[in-house]
Every structure is written in structure tokens, then in C-alpha cells.
Amino acid sequence: MNESSTTPTAGWKNFGHVFRESVGLIGFWMTLRYLLIWLLSYKPFADNSFDRRHGTDTSGLVPTRDLDIDDDATKWQSNLYLGSPARVTRYIIDTLDIDPADFTFVDYGSGKGRALFVAAEQPFKKVVGVEISAQLHRVAENNLIRYVGEPLRSDIELWCGNALDYPLPEGDLVLHMYHPFGPDVLGLMLQKIKTEAGEKPRRILVPYLFSIGVAKMVFREHPDFVRVRDELCVNNLYRWTLYELRA
Ligand SMILES: C[S@@+](CC[C@H](N)C(=O)[O-])C[C@H]1O[C@@H](n2cnc3c(N)ncnc32)[C@H](O)[C@@H]1O
Structure with a gap:
């Protein structure tokens, strides 16, 4: 510019x-x-209400071209950074109808960490952020130090790297995705989740925010991820789809 x-x-x-x-x-x-x-109209890139309350830095938009990802093929399969509005994440978690204490919450493509803080308002077993950009990961680390407000009810762990390399945690899982990847990587992720889920019965829920056609198409190619719910939420601003892995 x-x-x-x-x-x-x-x-x-x-x-x-x-x-x-x-x-x-x-x-x-x-x-x-x-x-x-x-x-x-609501402008998500200009919404800093969460940061004003909590002293964090989770706002703004980082386009894909500015993400610090060395490998070009990986970079162009990575979607831009934009934090989920807190009320959208809260709505999604409430709608899952689960006891958070039974689940680990993973945010694939956690960016500066806003969805992690909102998830940690609930007593999950653990909340994990997986982010490929080292710069955004560092901002999230600083946010953990800066956060003020109501005490968080879950521990937050941050992991920096490609979600494709992050081993699937044990137990029941909420795998939150706010449209983080292009279709090739999303397909590989779904395959990986299914393979690593193993045979032991457990619940794996995937709330997918910004559920646009191309993402839906990838899920259709992986029918073990059953569509449980698909709706617009928060004044019809955000479409999200809930999938559950039923192998
Ligand atoms: C739309 S933002 C989502 C931010 C956050 N999940 C939230 O809800 O506030 C998408 C994020 O995914 C990250 N991302 C893209 N590809 C990734 C990959 N392969 N592994 C890990 N993170 C990735 C981007 O760097 C970006 O921060």
C-alpha cells in the first residue's frame, strides 16, 4: 500500500x-x-469490542498475502485472518448442547486467539489454538498475558504450525473451524481427523463457521462427517454448519 x-x-x-x-x-x-x-451494517474487521473489554489485540484483518508462511502452496491454501465475533462463538458453543467438561475444544487456525478466549469462558477440559502463522501465534501468546476480565474457566494451549501436522487430541472433541483453509487442505484435514479418530467410540463435533459452498462440497466428499445443523445465526449475519464424525 x-x-x-x-x-x-x-x-x-x-x-x-x-x-x-x-x-x-x-x-x-x-x-x-x-x-x-x-x-x-456490521463490519467484522472494525469490531474491537472484545479487545476494549479484555485488553487484548484480536481485531483487524490480515490478508493471505501478508501471512508469514514460507511455502507458497501452503500459503495460498490458507485463508486470511479475521476473528470470529465473540457473540457468534458463544452462540455456536451454546447450541452444541454438550457438557463442555467432557470435551477438548480445538480451534484450527486460531489466529490471534479470540475464539479461544470465548471458548475458555466455558469449563472445557482444555482449549487449544493451532495457528500456522508465527506472527499471529505470537500475538495470541501476548494476548494470554494481556487478557483481563472474568477469570477463564479452561486452560488455553497454543500450538504453532500447520494444522495438518497437529496430532488429534484424545477424548471427545469440538474442532472449531472458521473457514481456515482452502478446499485441498480441508479435504486432507477431514481425512486426517477420520484416520486419527481411531475405532474407540468418542464424539467429534466440527462446527464450521462461514460455511460457504466450496467448504460444504468438501464435507459432502467425506460423508462420515454427518451434517447435524445448518443455519444462519446472529441477525442472519453468519452461516455455520455443525458436522459430527460418525464412522
Ligand atoms: C478466519 S481466521 C480464523 C480466526 C479464529 N479461528 C477465530 O475464529 O477468531 C483463519 C486462520 O487460519 C489460519 N490458517 C490457515 N491455514 C492454516 C493451516 N494450514 N494450519 C493452521 N492455521 C491455518 C490463518 O493463518 C488464519 O489465522
């Missing part, structure tokens, strides 16, 4: 340009309507 594009003057010039173009295309009143809708 060059400096001029970040100055307020450049921002307003740009806005004026887009506004005039839009008026030319769809007229003044429609432009005003869309502008108002945009101004009033």
Missing part, C-alpha cells in the same frame, strides 16, 4: 470518485440507500 492511499485526503478523494461513479450508474437516491445500508 503506498502512503498517499492511506491519508484522509486520499480517502475522501477516493470516496468522492466512487460516489460520483455510482450516481452516474444507479442514480443519487439508490446510491444514498446503499451508502446508508453500508454505514449501518
